[in-house]
Amino acid sequence: MEELVQYILKFGDLSKQQLELIVSKGEELKIRKDSYFSEAGKIPKQVGFIVEGVIRGGYYNNKGEEITRCFIMENSLVCDYVNFEASTSSSEYLQAATDCSLIVFSKKNWEELSHIISGWDNIKNKMVQLCMYQKSRKGPVISQDATTRYLEFLENYPSVINRVPLSYIASYLGVTQQSLSRIRRNIR
Missing domain, CATH: 1.10.10 (Arc Repressor Mutant, subunit A)
Incomplete structure (x- = not known):
C-alpha cells in the first residue's frame, strides 16, 4: 500500500488521516497472467493501481486480429476510465500480461472518496489524466520501419x-x- 500512497502524493498533499482513508477503501487483488482486469463488452467495475506486474491494453480489429495498444506497468493506475465513469460497455480489454498484484477500488468506494476528502477530485483528475494518456498512447508510427x-x-x-x-x-x-x-x- 505504501507504493499507492507515494503515487497519490505525487499529485497533491493529503493528511495522514486522508491517506489512511484512501488506503482503507482499496482491496488487494492478484490476477494471473492472461486473466482480464477489464473485458470488452462489459462495464468496467473498478480502478486499479498496479503494485507488481504488467497489464496490456488491446482490442480486436475488424479482421478479428488481436491488437496490443499499450503496456501499463507498476506504479500506474489502470482503468477503462471513460466507460467506468459512464457505466458503459468497453470496446477494449485490459489483460494481465504477467501475474499481477493490484490495489483496486470499486466504483462505490472510488466515488465515496470524492464526497469525503476535499481536494481528492483534483488529485484524482491528475491521476486519471496520466492513466488515460498511458492507455491511449497509440502504438508506434507504422510509417516508420x-x-x-x-x-x-x-x-x-x-x-x-x-x-x-x-x-x-x-x-x-x-x-x-x-x-x-x-x-x-x-x-x-
Whole structure:
C-alpha cells in the first residue's frame, strides 16, 4: 500500500488521516497472467493501481486480429476510465500480461472518496489524466520501419521486453513474430 500512497502524493498533499482513508477503501487483488482486469463488452467495475506486474491494453480489429495498444506497468493506475465513469460497455480489454498484484477500488468506494476528502477530485483528475494518456498512447508510427519501431519500444518500455510474450510485442509493433525475431537478431 505504501507504493499507492507515494503515487497519490505525487499529485497533491493529503493528511495522514486522508491517506489512511484512501488506503482503507482499496482491496488487494492478484490476477494471473492472461486473466482480464477489464473485458470488452462489459462495464468496467473498478480502478486499479498496479503494485507488481504488467497489464496490456488491446482490442480486436475488424479482421478479428488481436491488437496490443499499450503496456501499463507498476506504479500506474489502470482503468477503462471513460466507460467506468459512464457505466458503459468497453470496446477494449485490459489483460494481465504477467501475474499481477493490484490495489483496486470499486466504483462505490472510488466515488465515496470524492464526497469525503476535499481536494481528492483534483488529485484524482491528475491521476486519471496520466492513466488515460498511458492507455491511449497509440502504438508506434507504422510509417516508420520495423527496426525503428522496435528501438522506440525499447526506449518507451525498457522493463517489458523480458517480461511479456513476444507475440504481444509483435502485435504492438504491427509485425509478425518472425519479423520481430529477425529484428532482434540483427540488433544484437
